[in-house]
Amino acid sequence: MNTTSPPLVRLAFPQLERAIPCEPGETVLESARRHGVRIVGACGGRGSCGSCEVRIVEGEHAVSNEADDGDYTCRARSAKTSPAAWVRACRIRPGSDCTIEISPRSLAAVVRTDATPDAREVLVPDTVIGSRDVELSAPALDDAECDVSRLLRALGLPNGAFDLAAAREMPTRLREHRWKVRARLRGDRLIGVTAPGRPNLGLAIDLGTTNVAGFLVDLDSGGQLATLAIENPQGAWGADLITRIDAAARSKESFAALRDGAREAIDVLAHDLCRAVDADTDDIVDAAVCGNTAMHHLLLGLPVASLGRSPFVAALRDALDVEAREIGLAFCAGARVHFAPNVGGFVGGDHCAALLATQAQWSGARTALVLDIGTNTEITLVHDGALHSASCPSGPALEGGNIRCGMRAAEGAIERVAVDRDGAFSLRVIGRSAPLGLCGSGVVDAIAALRGIGALDDRGRLIRAHRHVHSLEGKAVARLAPGVLFTQDDVRSAQLAKAAIRTATELLLQRAQCEAADIERFVVAGAFGAWLDVGRCIEIGLFPELPRERFVQVGNAAGAGIRRMLVSESARKRAREIARQCRYVELSTTPEFQKTFLRCIGFDRGTDARRTT
Structure with a gap:
């Protein structure tokens, strides 16, 4: 046979x-x-x-x-x-x-962006990380003290004040640098040995569902040295969290692949950022990571099956410090990774970091809303000192995913759609390329533009009789540019995302017994949120109708927050306090959920939690 x-x-x-x-x-x-x-x-x-x-x-x-x-x-x-x-x-x-x-739209290339709201901000370091340059006498027959004791004595540290990982590399490093070395310290503990004068670097990571942003920081000065964002390699397993959770639960192999995908993203960022400043990943002495609960669990190798089914319970909520090598990251021998605390359900450490970074915007208001838009949108309503937090599975449509001609915000992506005097589409495209597809802000603009010319009704139906609407394979489509279509299915995907976000907003308002008009500060966070046209979002009912001056667009607030947590012990303490303050709300069990969702599904701007149907 x-x-x-x-x-x-x-x-x-x-x-x-x-x-x-x-x-x-x-x-x-x-x-x-x-x-x-x-x-x-x-x-x-x-x-x-x-x-x-x-x-x-x-x-x-x-x-x-x-x-x-x-x-x-x-x-x-x-x-x-x-x-x-x-x-x-x-x-x-x-x-x-x-x-x-x-296809150019399907090629998940590395996307390099300015991933921070203010790269010029210099933070005041508040850590126990330090270093000392020392010169030792070489051992001899009449001076055969062991390497570890020799270095600890020169540093004035007691026996045992070292990490085993540092001891493993010490004999090679001492001889390689002819007994002149820089000792890396965490408080009074030796965590690494390197060449004299090497920098102490920190790496902050915002581990998003769609994109992963990295920030390289000088831990001695607090200044940011470089920043970079790439697509999350896990995207090949699905754009939304539930798809990835299902894949992780399916087999040990797929779970390992998703875990390795998260680690791979951090590896790519670490190497590219260090290369940009002529440093080495061995110079990374400390790191901090935030992400939604699923991303957090997958990187740590924690089971995620219970997150994917009711009552959506996490394995771990508290802040956590782990050795970098324990999760497969090759940094300084004794480098540690600080994980931001989760809040509850899918509201993770990324939202806690965003709240930390935007505290100046929401802490002084009686009523404020912090909306971090992404594939998994996280929202906190602050009212009378109480923090009510929730998440909603808005999906990837508002980031260009699950859209026929959707793409990331890269060269060739349509980011603005308007209609000129002659009724033709006027497009703004990222870079110098011809239009290839729609990114998230382009999706919002396309809906608003089509509604404005009567090609799309409030229920989300493309009007076949309109001159900009055509038929393709029996379905209505709007042709925005040669080869770039916006289909009825695309409208529905964006409509569901819009309804999920607005429903979460309205239900939290109900929970706090207040109304949209009470919101004094509406903080829009997230890399996607930085590019949104607030007016367009109000037009399609994504945001409540408020005076424009109440809106604050802060960009990647999670990235800004995790940077602070990297360089500051007090910021990490404050993040833990914020997480404890947040009252997690599971929206899917709210009695008014279905009724509110149906009310929010349309594209009219009059949606209000208090309005009767």
Whole structure:
């Protein structure tokens, strides 16, 4: 009996200068995900979103047009005989070596941005991290003291005041630098040895569902040296948290892959940021991380299955300090990672960090709202000194995900949509590229613009009779630019996101027994929130109708907060106090949830929690 396994095939991606093996029976997306080729897959490979478009330039392959059925019995195609159309990578199973082109919208390239609201802010260090340069006498036959004791004596520290990890590297480092070294200290404890004059660096990480932002800080001065944001590699497993939680719960392998994806993102940021300032990752002596509860758990290797089902209980809520090497991060030998405390449910340390950073905006108001918009939107209503916090699964639509022509805020993304005097679309595109797709602010603008010209009604229905609305595959679409369509399904995705955010806002107002008009400060946080047009958000009912001067757009407040927690013991203490103050509200069990959601689903600007239906 012949037991020979089918041979592996080779998938070449010329754009990335990469070639990877593909197992028999694997789809292109599955193989790409396994080998770190970052193709966007918003639905996690279920075939329902269309975000993983590729084109088979050369090679035999089978294509299924059905989502979630696993049926690939359709006739094999050849790129030589079939037109090279864009096809979903999750629907293709290669039958031979293939050359594959990834659609620009689906290519999850590294996105480098200014990820902080004010990179010039210098924070006053308040940590126990320090260093001392020392010169030791070399050992000899009549002076054979061990290396650890020799260095501790020179530093005036007692025996035992060292990390084992530092001792492991010490013999090599002492001899490499001819007994002239810099000792890295955490209080009165030796945590590392390096060359004289090396910097003490800190790394702050905002581990977002969609993007991961890193901030490299000089721990001696408190100044920020560099900042960078990249896409979360976990995006290949799904754009939303529930999809990733389901994947993590499915098998040990997928859980490990998601954990490793979070660690990989931090590794990329650490290396790129250090390279930018001629430093080394060994110079990172301290780190701080914030993220929503699922991101926090996955990086720490904590189980997430209980987060995905009622009553949505976390494994851990409190702030946590761990050794960097314990979670696979190769920094200074004794480097530690400070995790911001979670609040409850999916309201994680990222929101706690955002509240810390925006405290000046909300603490002086009787009623204030802090809205951190993202794939998982987190909201805190401050009223009469009480903090009511909740989250809502707004999904990726307002960040360009699950949109037919959606993309990240990168070159070629439409960020503004208006209509000129002649009734034609006027677009503002990021960079110098032709329009490739819509990012989040472009989605909001497109809805507002289409409503403004009567092409979209308040219920979210594209009006087929309008000159800007066409029919494609039996569905209504608006053509914003050549190759860039905004479909009825896109409208529905954005509508659900808008309704989720507005519902959460209204229910928290009800909980505190106040009204939208009472809000004195409406703080809009999140990297996406920094680019929103507040007026457009009011027009489509995403934000309540308030005087514009009450709105404050602060950008990545979570990033600003975790920077403070990195350099300051007192900031970490204050973050723990804020987390204890927050009263977590599980919105899905609120009796008024369904009625309020239905009231908020439309695009009219008159939504109000107190209005009767």
